[in-house]
Amino acid sequence: MKVYLSPDELPRKWFNIVPYLSEPLPPPLDPETKKPVSPEKLLVIFPMPLIEQEMSMEEWIPIPEEVLQIYGLWRPTPLIRALNLERFLETPAKIFYKHEGVSPPGSHKPNTAVSQAYYNKISGIKKLATETGAGQWGSSLAFATQFFGLECEVYMVRASFKQKPYRRILMELWGAKVEPSPSPHTKAGKQFYEIDPEHPGSLGIAISEAIERAFEDKSTNYALGSVLNHVLLHQTIIGLEAELQMQKLGLYPDYIVGCVGGGSNFAGLVFPFLKHKITGEHPQTEFWAVEPEACPTLTKGEYRYDYGDTVGLTPLIKMYTLGADFVPSPIHAGGLRYHGDAPLLCALYHHGFIKACAYPQEEVFKAGVLFARTEGTVPAPESAHAIKKVIDLALECKKNKEEKVILFNLSGHGYFDLSAYDAYLRGEF
Ligand SMILES: *Cc1c(COP(=O)(O)O)cnc(C)c1O
Numbered sequence: 001m002k003v004y005l006s007p008d009e010l011p012r013k014w015f016n017i018v019p020y021l022s023e024p025l026p027p028p029l030d031p032e033t034k035k036p037v038s039p040e041k042l043l044v045i046f047p048m049p050l051i052e053q054e055m056s057m058e059e060w061i062p063i064p065e066e067v068l069q070i071y072g073l074w075r076p077t078p079l080i081r082a083l084n085l086e087r088f089l090e091t092p093a094k095i096f097y098k099h100e101g102v103s104p105p106g107s108h109k110p111n112t113a114v115s116q117a118y119y120n121k122i123s124g125i126k127k128l129a130t131e132t133g134a135g136q137w138g139s140s141l142a143f144a145t146q147f148f149g150l151e152c153e154v155y156m157v158r159a160s161f162k163q164k165p166y167r168r169i170l171m172e173l174w175g176a177k178v179e180p181s182p183s184p185h186t187k188a189g190k191q192f193y194e195i196d197p198e199h200p201g202s203l204g205i206a207i208s209e210a211i212e213r214a215f216e217d218k219s220t221n222y223a224l225g226s227v228l229n230h231v232l233l234h235q236t237i238i239g240l241e242a243e244l245q246m247q248k249l250g251l252y253p254d255y256i257v258g259c260v261g262g263g264s265n266f267a268g269l270v271f272p273f274l275k276h277k278i279t280g281e282h283p284q285t286e287f288w289a290v291e292p293e294a295c296p297t298l299t300k301g302e303y304r305y306d307y308g309d310t311v312g313l314t315p316l317i318k319m320y321t322l323g324a325d326f327v328p329s330p331i332h333a334g335g336l337r338y339h340g341d342a343p344l345l346c347a348l349y350h351h352g353f354i355k356a357c358a359y360p361q362e363e364v365f366k367a368g369v370l371f372a373r374t375e376g377t378v379p380a381p382e383s384a385h386a387i388k389k390v391i392d393l394a395l396e397c398k399k400n401k402e403e404k405v406i407l408f409n410l411s412g413h414g415y416f417d418l419s420a421y422d423a424y425l426r427g428e429f
Helices: 048-054 065-071 083-089 110-122 136-147 158-163 165-173 187-193 203-216 229-249 264-278 343-350 361-375 381-400 418-425
Strands: 013-015 060-062 079-081 094-099 127-132 151-157 177-181 220-222 255-259 286-292 302-307 316-321 355-359 405-410
Touching (some): 048 110, 083 361, 151 158, 151 165, 158 165, 203 220, 229 405, 381 405
Parallel strands (some): 127 220, 151 177, 286 355
Antiparallel strands (some): 079 094, 302 316
């Protein structure tokens, strides 16, 4: 069962949760002065409209017409009831998912990539530099920049560059230049490249490389695919659509579940609903952030100021962190291997509005395979983390004979991750 929205029901504003926080968000700090970063400093790598959104106290921010037009290529996305999964589990719970895997790059990430490309374009920028792990963000930015005639340069973690050629090809197909990282082209990359030209790389190193490119060249900016307030803001289109879709069914979720890498798809689905918990309209809803045991940022990290990258080029941000030099084991859910999380999500978690749990890879893939065998769609390994939690909640509902409503984000499809499923099916984990 699917709930579609018509094109004219596409939300026309993003939702900013910041005005609902009980205390101000701890600001990003300049690593040199330890004072809040000035907007002028951020202007070296970000365009003004995005800096304004980063600091905005407005609850509603209009989505530009140009962005809405491109969203229209795949949005509104369907809300789907996972009836076969419910039947298989014999649960009285109703399970719904928001299918973000229907976008051309196959995940939620173009929701912000398109917006960021647009604001950079109208600010006179010619090129965007970025990093990518498994390639989901890089391919989303490549997809987005071509609509606005921007160049796109992607530093791709070398291990993935070698193991995942299809995402690299996708980026090149959408016109991007892709460099394996660490590369010899930046100071940040060189220090690792010269020791070992086959260095497998990390997301932290690749971020440092992309930021350095933006620092160096006036017409090049940097784009980040998660963590920052403006990224989470752009992703709220997911939750705003889902809210409308649930309304059409006359239902309100008791549980909302999402996987967390940096926190953007989770926040995107959750924040519009979380507002109603904060205001006391729907106090019962539980929000579950799911992470891998191999990178347990919320469940095991410390809440403190830390760098966003490995080399220390980014501002210090207050977040749950495993340490900027933390190198997670190479699990297949590449999008969840980040040492920190979005400051906005961390603050809400710190204040008890959000719960978190972590699962080992084997259980996650078992859940992903069950989903594929009942619902058909192969989930991204990242999204399978959310599915694992949903299955556990649905089984709890069965035990307690509770007809609860569960909503989760299918943040992406897994058709570029088949080699990971292959390894799982062959028992090679
Ligand atoms: C990148 C990615 C994630 C993790 O990033 P968040 O910012 O935490 O959403 C999750 N799922 C998919 C499919 C991704 O591509």
